[in-house]
Structures are given as C-alpha cells and as structure tokens.
Amino acid sequence: MPNAAPNVPDFPDRLADLRFADLLRPHTGPLRADERYDTVHFDGGEYTDQAAAGATFLECALTGVAFSGVKLRQARFTDVWVQSGRWVACDLSDGEWQDSAFVGGVLAGIAAHGSAVRRVVFRGCKLEAVNLRAAVLRDVVFEDCLLRDVDFADAKLTQVSFPGSTLEEVHLRGAALTRTDLRGAARLGLPDGHLGLRGAIINSHQLLELAPQFAHALGITVQDR
Incomplete structure (x- = not known):
C-alpha cells in the first residue's frame, strides 16, 4: 500500500x-x-x-x-501559526493555507469552500459548521480535534488523516479521497459517508460500524430471522 x-x-x-x-x-x-x-x-x-x-x-x-x-x-496564509x-x-472561501498550524482554538460557522489547504496541521481544535465544499486538501492532519457538521462535499482529500479526532455529522458526499486515513479517528459520524469513502483507509472495527450504511447503499436487507 x-x-x-x-x-x-x-x-x-x-x-x-x-x-x-x-x-x-x-x-x-x-x-x-x-x-x-x-x-x-x-x-x-x-x-x-x-x-x-x-x-x-x-x-x-x-x-x-x-x-x-x-x-x-x-487570502493567502503561508508559514502561519x-x-x-x-x-x-x-x-475564508477560495483562500490558500500552506505549511501552517492551528494549535487549539475554535472555528465555527466558517465559509472555506473552494480553498486550497496544503501541509497544514489542526491540533486540539474544534471545527463546527465549517463549509469545505469543493476544497482541495493535501497532506493535512486533524489531530485530537472535534469535527462537527463539517462539509467536505465535492472536495478532494489526498493524504489527510484524523488521529484521535471525533467526527460528528461529517459529510463526504461527492468527495474524492486518495490515501485518506480514517483509522486513527476516535469516532466516525458519517451520515452519508458511504457515498464518499472510496479511496479512504479504515480499520476492521470501523468497517463493521459502517456496514449498515454500506448495506443500505447497495439495497441489501440484513435480516437474521
């Protein structure tokens, strides 16, 4: 791999x-x-x-x-801490973030659609109602963060990881994922995640948690008796 x-x-x-x-x-x-x-x-x-x-x-x-x-x-942010x-x-829409870090803090009700985010770390942050539709994220880490109602619809995520982070109501519909690693996430709350998980890396436990969504998407009825 x-x-x-x-x-x-x-x-x-x-x-x-x-x-x-x-x-x-x-x-x-x-x-x-x-x-x-x-x-x-x-x-x-x-x-x-x-x-x-x-x-x-x-x-x-x-x-x-x-x-x-x-x-x-x-706006453009380079080497910003x-x-x-x-x-x-x-x-913050249509902006550029590169080689930067967010350490702690809150981002709420943010419009960041169409943004380019490269080599950026979010550490111990809370992101709530953040619109990253059609954004391009490459080499981005969300470490020990809370992502609630974050919208990645139609975004491109390449080598993005979520170690220790909690995802609640995170939307991936139409997203293009490449080597996006979800294995370290503490929780995966993906209401429509099965429609945008192609290209993601998950572990076996997460696969079991998401199995009902996958079955529903494929039109499969799971019935034990």
Whole structure:
C-alpha cells in the first residue's frame, strides 16, 4: 500500500519555538484588504466585521486572536501559526493555507469552500459548521480535534488523516479521497459517508460500524430471522 502518512512540517506548541519567532513584530490597527503581513504577531486582538480580502500572511503568528464576521476571501496564509484562536462566521472561501498550524482554538460557522489547504496541521481544535465544499486538501492532519457538521462535499482529500479526532455529522458526499486515513479517528459520524469513502483507509472495527450504511447503499436487507 502507498504511504498514507501526510507530509507536514513539525510544528511546535510554543510561540518561542517558532523558527521565525525572533523576527516577529506586533501588529496594530485594523486588517486591510490586499495587505501583505510579513513576520507579524497578532496577539490577543479582536477583529469584528472587517474586510481583508486578498490579504497575504507570511511567517506570522496569531495567538489568542478573535475573528468575528471577518471577510478574508482569497487570502493567502503561508508559514502561519495560530494558537488558541476563535474564528466565528468568517469568510475564508477560495483562500490558500500552506505549511501552517492551528494549535487549539475554535472555528465555527466558517465559509472555506473552494480553498486550497496544503501541509497544514489542526491540533486540539474544534471545527463546527465549517463549509469545505469543493476544497482541495493535501497532506493535512486533524489531530485530537472535534469535527462537527463539517462539509467536505465535492472536495478532494489526498493524504489527510484524523488521529484521535471525533467526527460528528461529517459529510463526504461527492468527495474524492486518495490515501485518506480514517483509522486513527476516535469516532466516525458519517451520515452519508458511504457515498464518499472510496479511496479512504479504515480499520476492521470501523468497517463493521459502517456496514449498515454500506448495506443500505447497495439495497441489501440484513435480516437474521
């Protein structure tokens, strides 16, 4: 079997351990559209209903930041480290995330459809009502996360894994999975998962749990007597 382990950088859990930590300078003022933020530290701020579409974030750190209703459509995030952040009702659609990490924090009511997510780690995060329809995810890890009502419909997932994560109402209808490893997930709540699991890797226990969905999809009636 081809290697299914995502190829992601080794991200630290502490700000001081970032390789660009000594270069960071504090951010002040509002977010701006099409702005380039290079080696900037966003620390503990609150950003509400601001528009920063097309902005670029390069080698930035965001610690304890709260985004609410922020419009970041087509924004680009490269080498960005996010810790204990709160993202609520934000528009991240058609954006790009690469070589980045979310450590703790919450993403709720997020529009991220059409996004490209490459070599990104989500560690100890809660994702609720996140729209990743038609997104492209490659080498992505959801580690010890809660994914509730996350929509991967028509998305492309390549070498994505979910070690220790709980999946509740996660939708895969129409998704294209390649070497996507679900074996480490603590729970698989896939209401229509049988329609999008082709290309996934699961273990025998998970197969038994999903057997009723597979039988229903194939029109099989299971009856012992």
